[in-house]
Amino acid sequence: MTEEMPQAVRTLLDAANGNDTTAFLDGFTGDGVVDDWGREFRGAARIRAWSDAEFIGKQVSLAVERVERRGEETVVTAQVGGNGFNGPSHFAFRVEGDRVSRMTIRA
Secondary structure, three states, rough: OOOOOHHHHHHHHHHOOOOHHHHHHEEEEEEEEEEOOEEEEOHHHHHHHHHHOOOOOHEEEEEEEEEEEEOEEEEEEEEEOOOOOEEEEEEEEEEEEOOOEEEEEOO
16 A cells, blocks of 8 residues: 655655755754664754764665555655665654654664
């Protein structure tokens, strides 16, 4: 099943694929969180440090394969490429208004 992707989620994915850290950070709420396999990074400064070391800083690419709604989350299945982790991952997004409040990454 492929659902419609909320604009806030699309904005983050487009920023990541464009290697645009500023747009990526702007896509989160002020107290937004990235949960990368149980390691949580809250707020722009911590998300930037994580992204510089492990995500956009590694020239990440995300090829979306599936989008589905699970309760309050939009779950995106994507093939991850770049100079870091490569392979399939699931990204669960919680949206507040026009921004993402939480992005959880799991295999």
